[in-house]
Amino acid sequence: MLQKIFKKLKRIFNYVLGLFSNEMGIDLGTCTTLVYLKGEGVVLCEPSVVALEKETNRVVAVGEDAKKMLGRTPGSIVAIRPMKDGVISDFEVTEAMLRYFIKKVHRRHVLARPAMVIAIPSGITEVEKRAVKDSAERAGAISVELIEEPKAAAVGVGLPVEEAAGNMIIDIGGGTTEYAVISLGGLVYAKSIRVAGDEMDASIIDYLQKTYNLMIGERTAEEIKIRIGSAYPLEEELTMDVRGRDLIAGLPKTIMVTSEEIREALQEPVQAIVDASKATLENTPPELASDLIDRGIVMAGGGSLLRGLDRRIAEETGLPVHIADDPLTAVVLGTGQTLNMPLRLRRRLIVPTKLDF
Numbered sequence: 001m002l003q004k005i006f007k008k009l010k011r012i013f014n015y016v017l018g019l020f021s022n023e024m025g026i027d028l029g030t031c032t033t034l035v036y037l038k039g040e041g042v043v044l045c046e047p048s049v050v051a052l053e054k055e056t057n058r059v060v061a062v063g064e065d066a067k068k069m070l071g072r073t074p075g076s077i078v079a080i081r082p083m084k085d086g087v088i089s090d091f092e093v094t095e096a097m098l099r100y101f102i103k104k105v106h107r108r109h110v111l112a113r114p115a116m117v118i119a120i121p122s123g124i125t126e127v128e129k130r131a132v133k134d135s136a137e138r139a140g141a142i143s144v145e146l147i148e149e150p151k152a153a154a155v156g157v158g159l160p161v162e163e164a165a166g167n168m169i170i171d172i173g174g175g176t177t178e179y180a181v182i183s184l185g186g187l188v189y190a191k192s193i194r195v196a197g198d199e200m201d202a203s204i205i206d207y208l209q210k211t212y213n214l215m216i217g218e219r220t221a222e223e224i225k226i227r228i229g230s231a232y233p234l235e236e237e238l239t240m241d242v243r244g245r246d247l248i249a250g251l252p253k254t255i256m257v258t259s260e261e262i263r264e265a266l267q268e269p270v271q272a273i274v275d276a277s278k279a280t281l282e283n284t285p286p287e288l289a290s291d292l293i294d295r296g297i298v299m300a301g302g303g304s305l306l307r308g309l310d311r312r313i314a315e316e317t318g319l320p321v322h323i324a325d326d327p328l329t330a331v332v333l334g335t336g337q338t339l340n341m342p343l344r345l346r347r348r349l350i351v352p353t354k355l356d357f
């Protein structure tokens, strides 16, 4: 009885709060978090990084400020990426990060509790989904709906996902690469592998260590990948001076690396990404696969910007490959657009969570 009254009160309370609420779409990425505010567009784009005081776990900095501290913190502070290995690897820190970002975009609406659509990797478990929902609710959301990242990306790049025809998207992020074939608003086939941009960085670190005894950090590895990394021979090969620490002498050292070397270093993760594209096509029903011959594959996510990756996938799959106009915002734009959709279509796109109560 008391429980019933409590539930009813809670509903009324949430309803009243909802009157002040704003709707927002969030791409809670392993590298970058983006927020879309209904009626305003993309209002926040910051690294998914939190700096904590080691002893007390107090949050010292979030986002851009915290990223600057990665690999450079004094002993008493740690900068971490709470989403790094796929989904939420650190529950409490993710919540603190979300809370900070929500507060930042909501400064103008003090009373508001936002209704959220959050993009999640398609391969995550029910427990992981629950963790995302809980984090968002505890960070102040009045309601949370989840949408699979590749669906959001497909909506965001403007693919006609509600048509009865096959659309294929590959979203290469930091932690995961997501593959999806979508028709009639649903995922006909989805695949998620935990190989993406971070894995490429790790391969560069390994390569330089093995070949030159040179130790570099994650940020340097990412810079090398962005400046001279490739997945297909370049018309003009590139070079770059790389600074690190000599593992034997223990002293700082600079060496010159070429784009050919980095391509070799990236071979393994790139091949894994290409192979999973082929596996996705093999699992696509024939009618939809034949649609893809004309429509091709659309790539999104920061990893799709690796030089020549589009060409490599096109060559190995035999299909045309297009890179989204703005690969980094595709997912968040997709979450934003679902906020404006008619309920009927939105229901089809949103992931039902079994643990809802």
Ligand SMILES: Nc1ncnc2c1ncn2[C@@H]1O[C@H](COP(=O)(O)OP(=O)(O)OP(=O)(O)O)[C@@H](O)[C@H]1O
Residues within 6 Å of the ligand: 028, 029, 030, 031, 032, 033, 172, 173, 174, 175, 176, 177, 196, 197, 198, 222, 225, 226, 229, 300, 301, 302, 303, 304, 305, 306, 307, 327, 328
């Ligand atoms: N020009 C570029 N060339 C190669 N890689 C790039 C480039 N620009 C960004 N990246 C990489 O893209 C990745 C980040 O992409 P994105 O922001 O889409 O990831 P995310 O959404 O945070 O991660 P996820 O989707 O896995 O949760 C990083 O690994 C980054 O190094």
Ligand SMILES: [Mg+2]
Residues within 6 Å of the ligand: 027, 029, 030, 149, 171, 172, 173, 174, 301, 331
């Ligand atoms: Mg992403």
